[in-house]
Amino acid sequence: MEYIEFKLNGDNMKYEGDASDRLLDVLRDTYKLTGVKCGCKEGECGACSVIIDGRLANSCMIAMGSIQGSDVMTIEGFSKTERFKVIDKAYGDVSAVQCGYCIPGMVLATECILGKNPHPTETDIRRGISGNLCRCTGYNSIVKAIGNAAKEGEGLW
Amino acid sequence: MVKLNNGYVPETIDEALAIMRDEKVKPYSGGTDLMIEGEEGISYLFLNKIPELKVITQDHDYIKIGAECTFTDIEESDVAPQILKDAISELAGPAIRNFATIGGNIGNGSAKADSALILFVTDSLIRLRGADSERTIYIKDFYKQRKQLDLKEGELIIEVLIPKRYLKNYYYKKIGTRKALAISRVSFAGLFHEENGVITHLATAFGAVEPTIVRHSEIDGMFIGKTISEAKSLKDNYVNAYDNAMNPSAGRVSKEYRKTVCINLLKDFLGVNGI
Numbered sequence: 001m002e003y004i005e006f007k008l009n010g011d012n013m014k015y016e017g018d019a020s021d022r023l024l025d026v027l028r029d030t031y032k033l034t035g036v037k038c039g040c041k042e043g044e045c046g047a048c049s050v051i052i053d054g055r056l057a058n059s060c061m062i063a064m065g066s067i068q069g070s071d072v073m074t075i076e077g078f079s080k081t082e083r084f085k086v087i088d089k090a091y092g093d094v095s096a097v098q099c100g101y102c103i104p105g106m107v108l109a110t111e112c113i114l115g116k117n118p119h120p121t122e123t124d125i126r127r128g129i130s131g132n133l134c135r136c137t138g139y140n141s142i143v144k145a146i147g148n149a150a151k152e153g154e155g156l157w
Numbered sequence: 158m159v160k161l162n163n164g165y166v167p168e169t170i171d172e173a174l175a176i177m178r179d180e181k182v183k184p185y186s187g188g189t190d191l192m193i194e195g196e197e198g199i200s201y202l203f204l205n206k207i208p209e210l211k212v213i214t215q216d217h218d219y220i221k222i223g224a225e226c227t228f229t230d231i232e233e234s235d236v237a238p239q240i241l242k243d244a245i246s247e248l249a250g251p252a253i254r255n256f257a258t259i260g261g262n263i264g265n266g267s268a269k270a271d272s273a274l275i276l277f278v279t280d281s282l283i284r285l286r287g288a289d290s291e292r293t294i295y296i297k298d299f300y301k302q303r304k305q306l307d308l309k310e311g312e313l314i315i316e317v318l319i320p321k322r323y324l325k326n327y328y329y330k331k332i333g334t335r336k337a338l339a340i341s342r343v344s345f346a347g348l349f350h351e352e353n354g355v356i357t358h359l360a361t362a363f364g365a366v367e368p369t370i371v372r373h374s375e376i377d378g379m380f381i382g383k384t385i386s387e388a389k390s391l392k393d394n395y396v397n398a399y400d401n402a403m404n405p406s407a408g409r410v411s412k413e414y415r416k417t418v419c420i421n422l423l424k425d426f427l428g429v430n431g432i
Contacts, residue, residue, distance in 0.1 A: 002161050019164025042193045055255040061192040065164035065203045130337035131250020
């Protein structure tokens with residue numbers, strides 16, 4: 001039996017399914033990580049965002065074989081970090097969460113924005129979440145929350 | 158090389174080409190187009206873990222970008238040309254740019270491919286390899302028709318070679334319907350170079366207009382060797398030549414709209430260069 005070896009939220013995994021299986025489906029159905037949401041399945045909405053080898057990814061557009069040897073982090077893994085606590089509070093403080101469906105993806109996009117640039121401008125922030133859609137259209141609060149997280153989390157990124 | 162259930166993860170170009178020769182596989186780069194279709198039961202050749210295909214280098218004449226470089230790799234490179242970075246910055250969103258590759262963008266064969274437009278206007282070359290063959294051809298010859306490429310069985314796109322000359326003074330505009338995740342309605346790129354008041358190079362290319370990217374170097378040639386004031390007097394002829402030569406496809410927008418936008422972009426490009 002051949003298998004795909006990769007890291008998932010810090011744990012070593014061996015996936016025995018097909019190399020063409022979609023990461024999104026595998027995360028939700030096999031590993032029961034349902035914080036990863038399915039929105040469009042064509043890379044348009046960012047609800048299925050995860051972080052692969054430090055970079056934001058749409059898990060709907062990733063075949064399992066392509067993550068052989070990679071490090072995958074979902075919102076479940078990220079929620080155990082200090083950085084998450086800062087982002088979580090920042091989103092809460094300005095009521096940036098409405099229906100919540102886009103939020104796991106938005107939070108991981110936030111982590112990638114701040115990981116790349118701990119002091120982003122509003123333009124950097126808007127560009128950083130430009131692949132994550134919020135159908136409640138709560139963008140202004142989300143942008144504000146990310147700016148606040150950058151200030152509150154000074155030194156974490 | 159790692160063998161998976163219905164897939165291979167080679168570590169070198171040679172390993173990848175041997176699999177291309179011996180097995181029925183589909184090359185997989187970033188997956189950002191392939192996974193939309195998400196064909197079941199297909200065997201993929203995963204190219205994204207081959208270090209040789211992920212380098213950006215330059216020599217005296219060319220900037221060379223490995224086929225598996227992602228758009229983020231290119232945006233972060235000190236070597237990649239600014240005209241390409243500009244085009245990439247408007248391509249999809251961050252998560253797609255993190256995985257989509259230049260090789261995949263070309264290999265998709267679409268006239269809407271944002272990076273391919275830049276390769277056309279710069280008269281770039283594509284290096285292709287098979288298990289026992291290698292050739293380097295102009296991108297214009299690589300694109301034969303819509304979704305039809307001059308790619309032989311068993312060949313892989315290895316790298317693109319962008320000529321360094323004339324890259325400095327460029328013009329790029331993408332017309333889409335939103336700021337991110339936009340598929341081009343029309344895209345246009347131009348290069349302009351003059352020495353001592355004489356035009357030594359002028360190149361234009363139009364994307365998302367016809368089944369393949371439009372590049373009429375014979376029309377652009379009208380201006381070569383001319384002064385700016387001579388070019389001004391030729392401007393109407395030049396624009397008319399494009400008007401006659403272009404036959405836009407109808408699609409999400411009408412032919413007439415596409416033609417009008419193309420001519421407006423062309424005039425704007427000439428205008429900013431004093432013509």
